[in-house]
Amino acid sequence: MFGRKSVKNPAYRRYALRMLPVSLLYVGAIMLASRLVPDHAEANPMTIGIALLPGLAVLGWIWTMARLLIELDDEYLRMLEVRKFLVATGVTLAICSVWGLLEIYTDVPKLPVFLVFPLWAMGLFVGMLVNRITQGTAGACA
Structure with a gap:
C-alpha cells in the first residue's frame, strides 16, 4: 500500500x-x-x-x-526507489548465479528463466525493508 x-x-x-x-x-x-x-x-x-x-x-x-x-x-524519494531497484537486482543476481551453479553441479530442479523478473520484483520487497531499516522509511510503500 x-x-x-x-x-x-x-x-x-x-x-x-x-x-x-x-x-x-x-x-x-x-x-x-x-x-x-x-x-x-x-x-x-x-x-x-x-x-x-x-x-x-x-x-x-x-x-x-x-x-x-x-x-x-523529489530526489530523496527517487533515491529510495533506486536503492530498492539495486537491492532487488543484487538479490536476483545472487540467487540466479548460485542456483545456476547448483544446476551445473547437482540435480536440483532447473529454474525457469521466466521466474527471474518475478524474483526481482520480490527483491523490491527486500529493498523496501533495507530502506526502512537504514533510512527509516520504505519509499512508496508505507
Missing part, C-alpha cells in the same frame, strides 16, 4: 495508474497463452507470437518503473 506522502505525489499516482492496465494485460495474456498454446508446443510463428504476449506486459512494467524514476522530482 502506498504511504500518505507517496499518494500525494503525482508521480506515484501516475505510476499506479500505469501499472494497473499493464498488470491486467499480463494476466490476460498469460490466460490466453495458457489456453491457446499446449505445453511443449512446436515453435512456430503463431505459438511464438502468442507466448511472447505476456512479455510485452513485462516490458510495460519495466517502462512504467523507469517512468517513475524519471518523473519523481
Whole structure:
C-alpha cells in the first residue's frame, strides 16, 4: 500500500495508474497463452507470437518503473526507489548465479528463466525493508 506522502505525489499516482492496465494485460495474456498454446508446443510463428504476449506486459512494467524514476522530482524519494531497484537486482543476481551453479553441479530442479523478473520484483520487497531499516522509511510503500 502506498504511504500518505507517496499518494500525494503525482508521480506515484501516475505510476499506479500505469501499472494497473499493464498488470491486467499480463494476466490476460498469460490466460490466453495458457489456453491457446499446449505445453511443449512446436515453435512456430503463431505459438511464438502468442507466448511472447505476456512479455510485452513485462516490458510495460519495466517502462512504467523507469517512468517513475524519471518523473519523481523529489530526489530523496527517487533515491529510495533506486536503492530498492539495486537491492532487488543484487538479490536476483545472487540467487540466479548460485542456483545456476547448483544446476551445473547437482540435480536440483532447473529454474525457469521466466521466474527471474518475478524474483526481482520480490527483491523490491527486500529493498523496501533495507530502506526502512537504514533510512527509516520504505519509499512508496508505507
